[in-house]
Amino acid sequence: MAKVPIKVTVNGVEHSLDVEPRLLLVHLLRETLRLTGTHIGCDTSHCGACTVVMDGNAIKSCTAFAVQADGRSITTVEGLEQDGQLHPLQDGFFQEHGLQCGYCTPGMLMTGYVFLQTNNDPSDDEIRHAISGNLCRCTGYVNIVKAYQYAAQKMREGGA
Amino acid sequence: MAPKTSPEIGGMGHSVKRKEDPRFLRGLGNYVDDVNLPGMLYLDIVRSPYAHATIKNIDSSKATAIPGVLAVITGKDLEKYNLHWMPTLMSDTQMVLPVDKVMYQAQEVAAVLATDRYIAADGVEAVEIDYDPLPVVVDPKKALLPDAPVLRTDKKDKKDNHIWHWEWGNREATDQLFSDAEVTVKEDIYIPRIHVSSIETCGCVAHFDKVRGKLTVWMTTQAPHAIRTVFALVAGHVGLSEEKIQIISPDIGGGFGGKVPVYPGYVIAVAASVLTGKPVKWIEDRMENLQADSFARDYHITAELAGKKDGTLTALRIKTIADHGYTDAAANPSKFPAGLFHVCTGSYDLKAAHVEVDGVYTNKPPGGIAYRCSFRVTEAVHTIERMTDLMAHEIGMDAAELRMKNFIKPEQFPYKSALDWEYDSGNYAAALQLAMDRIGYAELRKEQAEKRARGELMGIGISSFTEIVGAGPSKHFDILGIKMFDSAEIRVHPTGKVIARFGTKSQGQGHETTYAQIVAEELGFPVDSVLVEEGDTDTAPYGLGTYASRSTPVAAAACAVACRKIKDKARKIAAYLLEAHEDDLEWEVGKFFVKGSPDRAKTIQEISLAAYTNHPPGLEAGLEAVNYYDPPNLTYPFGSYICVVDIDKGTGEVKIRRFVAVDDCGNIINPMIVEGQIHGGLTMGLGPALYEEIQYDESGNILQGSFMNYLLPTAVETPNWETDKTCTPSPHHPLGAKGVGESATVGAPAAIVNAVVDALWHLGVRHVDIPITSAKVWKLLRAAGVRG
Numbered sequence: 001m002a003k004v005p006i007k008v009t010v011n012g013v014e015h016s017l018d019v020e021p022r023l024l025l026v027h028l029l030r031e032t033l034r035l036t037g038t039h040i041g042c043d044t045s046h047c048g049a050c051t052v053v054m055d056g057n058a059i060k061s062c063t064a065f066a067v068q069a070d071g072r073s074i075t076t077v078e079g080l081e082q083d084g085q086l087h088p089l090q091d092g093f094f095q096e097h098g099l100q101c102g103y104c105t106p107g108m109l110m111t112g113y114v115f116l117q118t119n120n121d122p123s124d125d126e127i128r129h130a131i132s133g134n135l136c137r138c139t140g141y142v143n144i145v146k147a148y149q150y151a152a153q154k155m156r157e158g159g160a
Numbered sequence: 161m162a163p164k165t166s167p168e169i170g171g172m173g174h175s176v177k178r179k180e181d182p183r184f185l186r187g188l189g190n191y192v193d194d195v196n197l198p199g200m201l202y203l204d205i206v207r208s209p210y211a212h213a214t215i216k217n218i219d220s221s222k223a224t225a226i227p228g229v230l231a232v233i234t235g236k237d238l239e240k241y242n243l244h245w246m247p248t249l250m251s252d253t254q255m256v257l258p259v260d261k262v263m264y265q266a267q268e269v270a271a272v273l274a275t276d277r278y279i280a281a282d283g284v285e286a287v288e289i290d291y292d293p294l295p296v297v298v299d300p301k302k303a304l305l306p307d308a309p310v311l312r313t314d315k316k317d318k319k320d321n322h323i324w325h326w327e328w329g330n331r332e333a334t335d336q337l338f339s340d341a342e343v344t345v346k347e348d349i350y351i352p353r354i355h356v357s358s359i360e361t362c363g364c365v366a367h368f369d370k371v372r373g374k375l376t377v378w379m380t381t382q383a384p385h386a387i388r389t390v391f392a393l394v395a396g397h398v399g400l401s402e403e404k405i406q407i408i409s410p411d412i413g414g415g416f417g418g419k420v421p422v423y424p425g426y427v428i429a430v431a432a433s434v435l436t437g438k439p440v441k442w443i444e445d446r447m448e449n450l451q452a453d454s455f456a457r458d459y460h461i462t463a464e465l466a467g468k469k470d471g472t473l474t475a476l477r478i479k480t481i482a483d484h485g486y487t488d489a490a491a492n493p494s495k496f497p498a499g500l501f502h503v504c505t506g507s508y509d510l511k512a513a514h515v516e517v518d519g520v521y522t523n524k525p526p527g528g529i530a531y532r533c534s535f536r537v538t539e540a541v542h543t544i545e546r547m548t549d550l551m552a553h554e555i556g557m558d559a560a561e562l563r564m565k566n567f568i569k570p571e572q573f574p575y576k577s578a579l580d581w582e583y584d585s586g587n588y589a590a591a592l593q594l595a596m597d598r599i600g601y602a603e604l605r606k607e608q609a610e611k612r613a614r615g616e617l618m619g620i621g622i623s624s625f626t627e628i629v630g631a632g633p634s635k636h637f638d639i640l641g642i643k644m645f646d647s648a649e650i651r652v653h654p655t656g657k658v659i660a661r662f663g664t665k666s667q668g669q670g671h672e673t674t675y676a677q678i679v680a681e682e683l684g685f686p687v688d689s690v691l692v693e694e695g696d697t698d699t700a701p702y703g704l705g706t707y708a709s710r711s712t713p714v715a716a717a718a719c720a721v722a723c724r725k726i727k728d729k730a731r732k733i734a735a736y737l738l739e740a741h742e743d744d745l746e747w748e749v750g751k752f753f754v755k756g757s758p759d760r761a762k763t764i765q766e767i768s769l770a771a772y773t774n775h776p777p778g779l780e781a782g783l784e785a786v787n788y789y790d791p792p793n794l795t796y797p798f799g800s801y802i803c804v805v806d807i808d809k810g811t812g813e814v815k816i817r818r819f820v821a822v823d824d825c826g827n828i829i830n831p832m833i834v835e836g837q838i839h840g841g842l843t844m845g846l847g848p849a850l851y852e853e854i855q856y857d858e859s860g861n862i863l864q865g866s867f868m869n870y871l872l873p874t875a876v877e878t879p880n881w882e883t884d885k886t887c888t889p890s891p892h893h894p895l896g897a898k899g900v901g902e903s904a905t906v907g908a909p910a911a912i913v914n915a916v917v918d919a920l921w922h923l924g925v926r927h928v929d930i931p932i933t934s935a936k937v938w939k940l941l942r943a944a945g946v947r948g
Contacts, residue, residue: 027277044446093181
């Protein structure tokens with residue numbers, strides 16, 4: 001299949017690549033760029049394990065094509081840690097036991113990364129709605145909500 | 161109970177933060193689809209659109225003409241090596257790939273091997289198969305009728321679709337108690353087919369190294385050692401030998417029982433790698449996972465409970481039809497075809513009980529695995545907790561009062577149940593009382609009465625469950641003959657650092673942290689000095705794996721015993737170093753000291769070094785131990801859950817207002833992790849109670865084949881769980897622990913159903929099968945003349 005040239009910035013690094021038009025963004029990230037922190041859980045955009053940030057929006061990379069990322073900037077879970085410092089959300093998940101098997105965690109983190117930028121003082125109910133597109137089978141969500149609150153507080157205090 | 165160790169040591173009772181988290185939080189976990197080997201090929205599977213059909217022809221020519229498609233593998237190819245069928249864990253047989261007919265929709269029919277996963281998918285589309293549809297059997301009750309088509313024509317002399325009959329208990333005594341009963345209740349309870357749906361699907365990377373003759377398989381398996389043995393037994397005739405098979409369970413994205421069986425995809429990938437000498441990756445997509453991997457439950461139960469008018473329960477009688485799909489591929493201990501369903505007398509002191517189960521073949525995927533449950537315990541708990549509630553309503557007694565009246569009392573333990581289990585310890589009334597206090601039971605009943613007078617629908621439901629976990633004692637528990645022990649191998653190195661390896665495999669339970677805490681508790685090494693490894697059959701000691709809440713009851717016990725062996729040797733070394741008699745030494749966390757002279761002490765780290773640099777004459781050097789722990793009994797965690805629901809009269813929607821869960825899992829290793837397990841378990845109780853079900857139409861088409869319609873609870877539907885605990889240690893476990901991973905999944909659904917029925921009883925509703933969808937409730941309300 002004929003390939004298409006794209007330029008995409010991932011976690012601050014620009015890549016020029018030739019990709020098949022049908023290549024999914026999640027496979028570009030996981031297989032071409034070997035950033036395997038972004039996971040695949042359902043193929044129908046219900047589970048959110050593949051959530052990444054594209055130009056400031058949380059999107060599901062299993063239902064986006066790599067060519068749609070041409071000229072855009074992507075942040076994945078590997079891009080959250082800065083200068084050896086975990087993002088407050090990563091720290092929140094650690095402190096509040098917001099993860100068990102860890103498979104949904106990158107998606108949960110990326111959804112929260114965008115959500116907390118728009119609302120850094122959310123109610124528990126607002127958090128629950130914000131993560132309603134991310135399924136977790138292990139935690140029962142209670143500690144994920146706490147992890148978001150932990151991060152929100154740190155961010156209000158100027159942690160990020 | 162206050163921890164014995166300091167937070168820096170981090171032994172039992174400390175909420176130690178998880179050692180596995182840093183890699184997951186950075187996206188640096190290593191799940192099976194992250195494994196990437198040079199020259200790796202991709203396998204994708206062609207699946208049947210029919211539930212029952214003869215395969216007339218498979219034409220692979222268009223597929224193999226696609227550049228990058230290397231081969232199309234069919235049942236006839238595997239038949240040459242006698243690998244087209246494989247045994248199930250229940251000694252039935254299952255097709256790897258079919259030669260002449262398919263038995264369920266989405267069954268594997270052929271496999272495409274290609275250089276790239278997209279090309280493999282192109283190949284799947286291009287394989288052309290001619291089918292001749294056959295009559296489909298979906299309903300297990302119809303499957304038993306004399307005129308039903310016989311499905312397993314591969315089995316010579318098989319004249320019907322009945323797999324096995326199993327019964328347990330005292331039929332005569334039970335029947336007599338029913339004859340004598342002042343009051344009896346009877347109900348048909350269907351516990352539907354559901355699916356664990358871990359967020360990571362199943363898959364593997366198989367790599368056969370032709371030069372070394374060694375097969376390495378990275379695989380989503382909860383039981384790597386057992387899988388290795390199965391591979392050696394099944395494929396020994398084609399040259400796979402157990403010492404040259406290495407199964408690696410990397411990080412696993414949730415298991416819940418779904419990653420216990422051997423699925424055809426694994427076997428085909430291994431065969432493809434052995435034939436090509438190249439690494440082969442096979443990863444399911446979600447539809448394949450939901451439509452073809454092992455289901456759970458699917459029990460059609462008729463239950464009867466007998467008692468007296470004063471609320472004394474006397475006997476339980478159950479008949480069940482178990483729909484196993486086209487083969488019995490359940491994952492039960494071999495002696496128990498219905499798992500541990502016969503723990504169904506639950507928390508109550510009954511005089512007699514009798515249980516019958518009949519397994520049946522239908523045109524559905526095989527399975528009968530647990531759904532975060534110890535072998536059919538959820539089915540057992542659901543039945544007894546529903547029946548107890550039904551009896552309470554029938555005789556007009558409060559549901560809590562009836563439970564209190566019939567609980568096995570603390571002084572009765574160890575308690576021999578009517579169905580022959582020996583419960584180790586319990587204090588059921590204390591757990592229920594705490595739950596009632598926490599939720600404000602009396603006030604809620606008043607509120608309910610007021611609301612009912614106003615026509616509002618509110619219900620309060622209780623579930624006082626008893627679990628049975630930690631399979632199991634070798635006398636009764638084996639899988640394919642392998643006894644269900646588990647193991648720990650602990651090595652202390654000269655600098656006082658420890659590697660501990662286990663036969664289990666975490667899928668999110670936090671073993672890397674909790675096992676390290678046990679080492680810290682027993683030997684006083686700081687938890688950070690202990691590296692826990694599992695899941696590599698080349699390095700870990702043999703064990704049966706992690707499922708049925710068995711890691712804490714079995715492998716954690718092995719860990720404690722191995723640590724105690726090390727401590728015994730450490731005492732000898734300390735005595736030598738201190739020039740004292742062993743009997744004159746006392747242990748305090750992390751050191752031995754001479755009685756009466758606390759200054760004359762050797763730390764465990766000093767002893768570790770001496771074990772390699774200055775060991776006593778006549779004693780072997782080194783400091784390590786192995787234990788294969790054969791538990792003397794199962795453990796019996798328990799709890800009481802209370803759920804409050806409000807029902808919308810207009811839509812039938814059930815809204816869980818509050819849910820209080822009091823659990824008792826004996827002594828706790830890590831309270832933070834235990835609470836997390838309970839939160840997750842409750843949510844996997846909520847899902848089947850209100851949302852999850854897999855159904856088939858009359859042609860055998862699956863109706864919930866993706867996350868579009870198989871509904872997992874999101875954060876919006878999930879209530880803010882309220883948890884609490886009592887602590888009744890297990891008397892036979894070395895740490896007094898019992899296990900907790902599945903209690904909540906087992907106990908929660910009955911509390912929710914009981915709450916819904918409690919809200920609707922005055923409208924004539926006696927029972928609602930799960931999942932209690934809004935549509936079901938809406939119909940019940942309309943039938944009762946209630947309008948929103």
